[in-house]
Amino acid sequence: MTSLKHAASKNFVPIGSVLALCGAVALTGCSASANGENPTSAASNGSSNASASSSVVASGAASSSAASASPQEATPTSPAKNIPEPVMPKEAKEHSAKGLEAFTRYWFKVSNYSQKTSDTSQLMSLCVEDSAYCEKRKELADQFRDRNAWPVGGEASIGKFFTQMKTTPAGYTHALIELKETERKIFDATGEQKSGRAASSSVSVEVYSIWVNGEWKFLAPHPIEGADN
Incomplete structure (x- = not known):
């Protein structure tokens, strides 16, 4: 892969065209409570055993509740469940x-979260208002929910990261990243949807964000022309 520092010397595409990279980077369970009753009368010969039995039931119910709330990644037969919102x-x-x-x-962790859960509120709160890329990410997550479908895989992560904190005339700061994504398949109740497949990938891209009102807002990634993957 072309080194990110070397790629930084290239001329970047104007900010208005940073819209192309949309395909690469797209339940809470119920919990039970235990209500085991302890004997209130010590007169019964079985009071000790009943108390012990009740404790076992309560312990078992608590364990079941904890298990039901544990994060579960998506499988070909079930969507992801109980995925915690990134902090x-x-x-x-x-x-x-x-x-x-x-x-x-x-941001990319939040993007993964939105793809798994179709909850895009956190994602959109981190984007500039007119980001077409973020809108595409939202549309993808919405489609999963509307079609009762879910992705297996397709998680994005960042390897190398490099920035000189240079900004465009519009005020956006760019960085160069190594963006990796695992293989993705789409499933619904009928099985795998062939059209939703995406191969694993590792690409060099630049990303644009802006510092405004004391916080970062994300605009979009864009491929680096001529970079080796």
């Missing part, structure tokens, strides 16, 4: 190279 690291709130990196890595 923004404190570094992502800094206006610095370190802050931009933390924010960008966090």
